[in-house]
Amino acid sequence: MPATLPTASSRGALVGRARERECLEEALNALPTSGTALLLRGDSGVGKTTLLDYVARKASERFRVHRVSGVETEATLPFAALGELVIPLSDHLRALPEAQRESLEGALALGSRPASVNPYAVCVGALNLLSSAGQQTHRVVLVDDLHWVDPDSEQVFRFLARRVAAERIMFVAASREPLRTAPGIATMEVGGLPENDCLRILEARGLALAPAVFDTLMEMSRGNPLILLETASRLTLAQRCGESALPISPDLGGQAEQGWAGRLRALPASTQQALAVVAAAGDVTLDVLERALKHAGLCLRDLIPAEEARLVLAGNRGYEFVHPILRGVALNGVPVSVRRDAYRGLAEESTGGRRAWYLAAGVVTPDETIARELAEAATEARQRGSYLAAAQAWHRSAELTPHPDLSTTRVLQGATDAFRGGACDDAARWCEAAQQTSEDPRRRADLALLRGRALTWLGRVGQAHRLLTAAADEVAATDTGRAHLLLSEAALPAAMHLDLAGAIRAARRCQEFPPSDAAAAVNGPLFLSLTLALTNDIPEAKSEMRRALAMLADADPLETVMELGLLGQVCNFLEFYDDAARLLHTVLDGARRTTNPAAFAYASGARAELSWWLGQWPAAYADALESAAKARALRQPGTAAFALLALARIDAARGDRAACARHAAEAVEAADFTEIRSMPIMRDAALGLDCLSQGACEEAVAHLDQAFLAFTRLGLGNPNLSPFAADLVEAHVRAGNPLAAKEVLAWLEDAGKRTGLMWPSAAGARCRAVLAEDPEEAAAGFEAALIEHEQHPAVFERARTLLCQGEALRRARRKSRARAPLLAAHRIFTMLGAAPWTQRCLTELAATGHQVPGEAPRAEGLERLSPQELQVARMVADGLNNVEVGAALFISTKTVEIHLTHIYRKLGLRSRTGLARLVTAAGL
Secondary structure, eight states: OOOOOSSGGGBTBOOSOHHHHHHHHHHHHHTTTOOEEEEEEOOTTSSHHHHHHHHHHHHHTTSEEEEEEOOGGGTTSTTHHHHHHHGGGGGGGGGSOHHHHHHHHHHTTOSSSOOOOOHHHHHHHHHHHHHHHTTTSOEEEEEEOGGGSOHHHHHHHHHHHTTOGGGTEEEEEEESSOOTTOTTOEEEEOOOOOHHHHHHHHHHTTOOOOHHHHHHHHHHHTTOHHHHHHHHHTSOHHHHHTSSOOSSOSOOTTHHHHHHHHHHHTSOHHHHHHHHHHHHHOSOOHHHHHHHHHHTTOOGGGGHHHHHTTSEEEOSSOEEESSTHHHHHHHHTSOHHHHHHHHHHHHHTOOHHHHHHHHHHTOOSOOHHHHHHHHHHHHHHHHTTOHHHHHHHHHHHHHTOSSHHHHHHHHHHHHHHHHHTTOHHHHHHHHHHHHHHOOOHHHHHHHHHHHHHHHHHHTOHHHHHHHHHHHHHHHTTTOHHHHHHHHHHHHHHHHHTTOHHHHHHHHHHHTTSOOSSGGGGGHHHHHHHHHHTTSSOHHHHHHHHHHHHHHHTTSOTTTOHHHHHHHHHHHHHTTOHHHHHHHHHHHHHHHHHHTOHHHHHHHHHHHHHHHHHHTOHHHHHHHHHHHHHHHHHTTOHHHHHHHHHHHHHHHHHHTOHHHHHHHHHHHHHHTTTSOOTHHHHHHHHHHHHHHHHHTOHHHHHHHHHHHHHHHHHTTOOOGGGSOOHHHHHHHHHHTTOHHHHHHHHHHHHHHHHHHOOHHHHHHHHHHHHHHOSSHHHHHHHHHHHHHHHHTSOOHHHHHHHHHHHHHHHHHTTOHHHHHHHHHHHHHHHHHHTOHHHHHHHHHHHHHTTOOOOSSOOOOOGGGGSOHHHHHHHHHHHTTOOHHHHHHHHTOOHHHHHHHHHHHHHHHTOOSHHHHHHHHHHTTO
């Protein structure tokens, strides 16, 4: 870092850090054309703040700088850090869409009336606010002490950091810890300074050291300038000269804190107490601090010795410690009674959530009055959409609640808000602890229900199923409504765990108990159809699916988004593609209008699967990318892995081996600590298709055989779940394993007969024809397969049958007859962008004596768009304006405009009407 003296008053002189300066200057110079997000990570005292100072000085010459600092004592206050960024930009709030403006105003308590707050609308609103302000002057956002930023603000900052490139915003944060769940954001590790730079810093402070002493301090501090300076400044002249032993341990740990503590102990007792009040206060105005000091029998004059010792700086807004470490040192350096008095005095001068937290910090025993104030603060935070802050307030309120039943109720409230905010680990852990102490079986059931949901989202689906089933058994005799709900919830994680017997048993038992209300009645047929769709009992699955469709026909789509999404996926499994498309469109439309990212992530992944079957691969890829991004942001590993494997399958068919391998590896990483047993099957299926596409048939067999063994061992019976069986037959045939191919074909044909599904029948007929030794038998088999394909929309599978038919005809020396199916297959593969399959067609056509022009076909129409451009095009075609498209895709209006410019140029269009016609004609 550009090292300077570790006091705010001395910030400015730069020492060293050439590499860091060059990187930051490059980002600043690039700002007029592209944005940058960077995390400075390093130990306390290493100089991250000084690096931010350097950026601020450089940026202020050309751009507008916004600086935010995390404060340890404000880490529980909702959107505290975001307020520092947004409030100075409040003049631009009027330019935001109403939903985003109201959510931002509600989150920061800026509006005249309470507003319903959607956390994702807050994120998008903040992005659009910066984008709008940046129309006049480019913006640089600096966040110091990110590890102390409140969770809700940190979530917004992570959202901004992932999207600044297109907005021409520079975002730099400094933290002791890595930025959580923020893949793709560059991290610069800030380490110690080299010897020459450390010598220059010591010389600037007039601290001359003997060479041996300097070497000892360098080894101890590891080049950390703060530790080096604080240690050197405490040495006597004789110790600096090496004439007396050094009174320090060569161990690095705690040296910085020890140095500051020594300087604090040298101050008058009243000054130490006054500093404890400053440390406890956090970011408060000077008048509040003055009154709090008065409560403790102190005044602002008591802080003068600390100013003179360069430990604090006085400003217009109050007092600031010269280094964040000092806050903890100041609080820990006084007796507990002094700390509690400080918090009580601050509480007397505060209101709302800040008052409640000050009071809570000043007690260690239960206190219902304080617990009630924290509960009120939690309710207010929830109304503002600050679910994580609400969760912490509820949890602390429960700890201070004397009555056990009320404490459990507040734990449940806190866990509910933690779950809503994406902190599923906290939700599950708090519910588990409360379950062990609660004596009310109904309350234990409610805790189990929420804990089971949290565990399901975390991917711990086997544990979730066992927990929910046991909880249902406990209340079955006394509370049938709760038993119904628990059992219906138990079916989903069991299905994800591929415990089919357990899933079906839970779904059937659910229907033995009357639901508590009409809305819950759909749970039985919905979850039973879902679990049966995984088996070969497709007739009953279809029957239950139709019951669920009828029950949800008149339901409010905004209230039933997850139920409709699950049902849409069931329809896809059972080849009711029109119903699947309708349901998933309804879910995505509702999720867009209500800014519901969880529903958007799930339904986008399900629609990607549907679009794969329908041959709409660009749309499928766009949906899968969107699903993976949102699921990662929401910490939903199962949804993220499912979307990544959908991408890998398309990559495999298109011949993009690197992308296939990368997406498959990312899916494995996402689901690594989950119990979702379908992921290895889907991974091997994608990698097997990749090998088959490239002609590496023995490698394909290795992957696909693994998938097939796991699929059959776990009792799965619906080949549509992961359509790899036909791939395995073909791989075996091309690898010279006809007997093994026939064994897999027998399973596929049997599955087709048992399920009555169209794709297994078509794929089985093709495979039977490929294995036929008699040309006439093969010809009849291909014709039967093509008839089956007429009933099924999977154009990729139809093209593969045409390719195999053409290959068989060419091998039978019927070259002229082979050309028609080969040319038809070539057209489909070219349309899909399935390059290796297109090449196979060209090779076969050349063998028949037919030459296709060698120039690679150019992408036409919507095929030329990137995945996100296609998403924008689809929404514009649906009639959404730029602001609405940005809100739906969680990008800024400016980014939408950039995408539209690219879309019009690529497609040769000039209007939204022309774009709508093109998208409609493509059936998207």
